[in-house]
Amino acid sequence: MKRKTFIIEEYEIEIQETVQKLIAAIVKEGDIDLMIRLKYYHTPLTRRLIDSIADTIKAVGKEHEFVVDIVLETDQWKKIKQLRRKLNQYSISLDLKVSDGLQVKEIAHYKKKLLLDKIMLSCKDYDTFYQSYHRWKTAGLSIALEEYELTLKEYLQFFEEWIHDPKATWFVPFEDIISCMMTGVPAGICEHSSCMGKYLYLDQNKKVYFCAKKRENTQMYSLTENVPDLLYNEIYDNALGMAIEKRNQCAEECELFGLCRGGCPLDEKLAEACGEYIQKVSRIGEFIEKEIVNSFTDIENPCMRQFYLSLIAYGFRFSQ
Numbered sequence: 001m002k003r004k005t006f007i008i009e010e011y012e013i014e015i016q017e018t019v020q021k022l023i024a025a026i027v028k029e030g031d032i033d034l035m036i037r038l039k040y041y042h043t044p045l046t047r048r049l050i051d052s053i054a055d056t057i058k059a060v061g062k063e064h065e066f067v068v069d070i071v072l073e074t075d076q077w078k079k080i081k082q083l084r085r086k087l088n089q090y091s092i093s094l095d096l097k098v099s100d101g102l103q104v105k106e107i108a109h110y111k112k113k114l115l116l117d118k119i120m121l122s123c124k125d126y127d128t129f130y131q132s133y134h135r136w137k138t139a140g141l142s143i144a145l146e147e148y149e150l151t152l153k154e155y156l157q158f159f160e161e162w163i164h165d166p167k168a169t170w171f172v173p174f175e176d177i178i179s180c181m182m183t184g185v186p187a188g189i190c191e192h193s194s195c196m197g198k199y200l201y202l203d204q205n206k207k208v209y210f211c212a213k214k215r216e217n218t219q220m221y222s223l224t225e226n227v228p229d230l231l232y233n234e235i236y237d238n239a240l241g242m243a244i245e246k247r248n249q250c251a252e253e254c255e256l257f258g259l260c261r262g263g264c265p266l267d268e269k270l271a272e273a274c275g276e277y278i279q280k281v282s283r284i285g286e287f288i289e290k291e292i293v294n295s296f297t298d299i300e301n302p303c304m305r306q307f308y309l310s311l312i313a314y315g316f317r318f319s320q
C-alpha cells in the first residue's frame, strides 16, 4: 500500500469543495494510505471550521480509510477536543507548536488526555533550540524543530550530549535516523525516503506543490487556474525523471542507498548534503555498534534503552 501525505496550510471553509476533490483524486489512485496534515498557524480554529474539516474528511472517508495528522498553533490546541469528538473513527496525532506563554505542566497534564504526539519548537538558532529543548524535554514528548535546521557540527555536538543524558526525550531527527538504521523501515524525512508521488501540498495562496517542503521549483499549478489533472503534470514528470536517474546512480555508487534512497532530487547542494548524511550515519552507527556489545540496560539515554528493549520484545535479532 502506498503512503501519501496531503498537507494543507491554513484550511478555510471556502476551499472545502476543492480539498474534497483533491482528496478524492488521491484516493482514486487505489491502495492508498492517506495522511492529511493540517497546518494551522494563523487561522482561528472556530467551530464552523472544525465542522467543515470534519465534513471534508468524512465525505471521502465513507469509502476510504485514512489517517489524520493535525498540526496546530498552541493557543488553539485545546480545541482539538472538539475535532477529536467529531472524527473519533480516525486516528489523529497531534504536533503542538509551543510558545513561551505555555507552561510545561499544562502540556504534561493534557499529554495523556489528548494523546499528544510531539512538540514543535520554532527556533532561529542553536542557542534558542538548545534552551527550548531542555525546557520542554520534561514534558516527556518527542521534540521536533522547524524553521531552523542544525548544522552538522551542532547536530553531532547535540547528539554527543543527548546520547548520555539520563533525562533525554526523543529529538525527532535522531528518532528518525536511528529507527531507520535499526529496523530498515524507511526514514520519515522526505530527503531520505524517495519522495516522488508521496506528497501533495496546498498552500494558503492556493498553489499546489508535489513537495513536502514546498520548494519553489515544485509548484505544479494554482487552484485559480483551470487544471486538467489535479495530481500530476509535466513539472512533476520532469522531476520524477531526474529522481529516477539520481536513484539509479546512487544505487550503484553509494553504500547508504538502502537508508537514503537517493536524497532530494531537487537539492542544489546535494553533494554537501550527502557528505553530512554520511557523517551523521557513521557517528550514530559507531554508537549503536559499541553499545550493542554492552548491556542494553546500562545505556544512559532512556529513549535508546526503551528502543532497544522494544525491538527485542518484538523479536528483532541483532545478529544475522
Ligand code: SF4
Pocket (backbone or CB within 6 Å): 250, 251, 254, 255, 256, 257, 260, 261, 262, 263, 264, 273, 274, 277, 278
Ligand atoms: S549518494 Fe547521497 S543521496 Fe545518494 S544514496 Fe548516498 S547519501 Fe543518499
Ligand code: SF4
Pocket (backbone or CB within 6 Å): 190, 191, 192, 195, 196, 199, 210, 211, 212, 213, 214, 215, 218, 263, 264, 265, 266, 267
Ligand atoms: S522534492 Fe526534496 S524537499 Fe521536496 S519532498 Fe522531495 S525530497 Fe523532500
